[in-house]
Amino acid sequence: MSEVAPDRRPPTAFNEDLVLTGPDFAVVLDGASAPPGVDSGCLHDVAWLVKRLAVELAPPLLAQSAEPMTDLLAETIAAVRASHADTCDLSNPDSPSSTVSMIRLHPDRVEHLVLADSPVVMRSPAGQITVHSDDRIAELPDRSREATRRSRNQPGGFWVASTDPKAAYEAVVGSTDRADIDVIAILSDGASRFAERYGHSWEELLDVLTTAGPRRLIDLVREHDAVTTTNRKQYDDASVVLLQGP
Template identity: 35%
Template structure:
């Protein structure tokens, strides 16, 4: 008989692009049959609602559908949730806030994962670690010198950095939810069908981790963890907050973004660990 999975969540707010404190834009929802982790994109356009505002509403729509329709295809479910948020809030494609999506859902036989944009789902199985990641944002060409070169050159954070971020965001915005670009939850339900998917036999799954990029950067960018097995091991031995601590300490040791150029000194962090 399958036992009920235990879920542990660690969350920590980062800072805004101006370096000031503000509430986290990551959202985690824990349900009897699923975990949802969303990372609302920081808004750089004046007058546009925040990514955290969008993520909280999308999380509500997803939670209701995951509970009410436990066997509904995950892409169909996500598309319906995106459509509902857009309809109820008069959101238009290309002119709206957005969020990544990481979903894990299970029943007696399988564990499913869905990822849209850069919030991975990682399954620790009897056959090894399986990483479900959407790397389309990471592989896009970077136009112009950009904010990363400024930071590498030692110019640090400040007004000029924010201006460079706005320029970069404008360029990337044209690639959002387009072929050859990247896909994210926003106001176009069809983006749900571009998500990365995986299914694992439940009997083989030991743990599932869901992370926002404020945590996954410790593996993908900073390399303070050699792989996701190391993340899972630390979380198991010391708890998920220890993972957040390690990433935050790396950023504290690079306060001006010279070693690891990044939009903000500290991003929001969210990590959920499901123990099967």
């Protein structure tokens, strides 16, 4: 059984996350655009990029391609790059970008790929929780805008899906025996902040998801968002894919 809950950040009228699911796969994309007033060098907004990534990823996933997920993602980024290479400055490090987190189900195993800060969380039948995450952006010694800009898609920095297909091969990837999993959650960081920012455990997060559903988790996140005193982004788009059962 799978459940999906996307939610735009208040008070915006649009959502820069995108969820893509099929019979044996699920993908969460979380778009990131340049700050206001910064020239991205691109005629397109981040919503366009996220949709194009989904459009290119969907056919091979639906066709059950046997290619490694890193190859599928690299080919996807290359195709999106080619689609606007003639109109946009793709050398600009502020070009629109996106996280990519996906799982692919096989009869005996589950593959995962995580590029940037949208984790995949798995729970075993015995209750053991494993968090597959890519927190390189959080580990940057300097999180200023200019330092982050210099570190994007660079060795020693962090990697996102944008204009460089090589980023796909920097993703966190792995495979888990299917018998060792009874719950999978894929979360954009607007939803995973329930554990990563607001002090709840991953056990609590999965308990909310499995007993009350993704919508309830996002409602709880919004309650925290409303009273947070952090100087980081108060609200963010939040998306959750929950898979549980056989």
